[in-house]
Amino acid sequence: MQSTPLSCWECGTVLSTTGGRCPACGAEQPSPAPAVDPAMPVAPLVRPQQERPPPDPGRRRRAAAPWVLLSVGLAAIGALAAMLGPHRHADGGDRPAPAPSVAPPRPEHPVDPNDLGITDPSAVKPADLLGRARTRALAWSTDALLLSFRATPVLDGRVNLSNGGTVEYTFGKPTGEGFGAGARVSGKRLRISLGQGGTKLEETNTGLARAALEPNCPLEDAVRKAVAAGVPSNSSLAVSYQFDERRNKTVWRITPTSDESLTRMVDGWTCAVLVR
Numbered sequence: 001m002q003s004t005p006l007s008c009w010e011c012g013t014v015l016s017t018t019g020g021r022c023p024a025c026g027a028e029q030p031s032p033a034p035a036v037d038p039a040m041p042v043a044p045l046v047r048p049q050q051e052r053p054p055p056d057p058g059r060r061r062r063a064a065a066p067w068v069l070l071s072v073g074l075a076a077i078g079a080l081a082a083m084l085g086p087h088r089h090a091d092g093g094d095r096p097a098p099a100p101s102v103a104p105p106r107p108e109h110p111v112d113p114n115d116l117g118i119t120d121p122s123a124v125k126p127a128d129l130l131g132r133a134r135t136r137a138l139a140w141s142t143d144a145l146l147l148s149f150r151a152t153p154v155l156d157g158r159v160n161l162s163n164g165g166t167v168e169y170t171f172g173k174p175t176g177e178g179f180g181a182g183a184r185v186s187g188k189r190l191r192i193s194l195g196q197g198g199t200k201l202e203e204t205n206t207g208l209a210r211a212a213l214e215p216n217c218p219l220e221d222a223v224r225k226a227v228a229a230g231v232p233s234n235s236s237l238a239v240s241y242q243f244d245e246r247r248n249k250t251v252w253r254i255t256p257t258s259d260e261s262l263t264r265m266v267d268g269w270t271c272a273v274l275v276r
Helices: 057-084 127-140 219-228
Strands: 145-154 166-174 184-195 200-203 239-242 249-256 264-267
Touching: 057 219, 127 145, 127 166, 127 184, 127 200, 127 219, 145 184, 219 239, 219 249
Parallel strands: none
Antiparallel strands: 145 166, 145 239, 166 184, 184 200, 239 249, 249 264
16 A cells, blocks of 8 residues: 655645654644554443433422421421320429319219119019019129019009009028028028119028029919919909928919909919919
């Protein structure tokens, strides 16, 4: 490959070599570019970094918004806790929060702890109250046993307490001699009486007796059997239930208040009419 003659860039004089000064005008000549060796590795091309966009103030505000909300929420919780927390004395001691200015309403009538839940004193079902009476007796003694049950006058299975009717349940404490119906009980008694004056509890101390327990024959069934055996169906009745030592069983005694001669005895377990 032939080389191209060089000339001065100022006066055009032909030069033999590149670089140096022109012998005619003295102008400085450019130096020749260095030769490139193909065996040498070529340095990678470094691209200039792209300019980053200027910071967005709105973005900073959006990023800071959750922290602002969290700070405001914590401040509100702290203020609420300070209002609801215990008040302080001037000396720094705690004192309870002030009581409400309005007192809670009081019941119009005080609750009787011995009340058996009678809603209508003019139509009381003695058999329905027997379970409640036993619950009250268990508060008197955890092993209380039913001794007797009396009600008068009974009409259609109900007693009118508002018109002189009475219902009475008696409970005792077992002595440990025997169990079930006929078990001996001590002389201590709890009598629960229901009448026109309300419910009354009385503790007495009499002789030994025998437990009757709750009847297996309901009062209504016993009355039906007594009516079938001759008791007038429309008469008011005096009813009692207890353990009969002569018969060695629990017995319903059903007597018309108008004629005691028509009394009938009914087995408290089987509802069978007994011969007097």
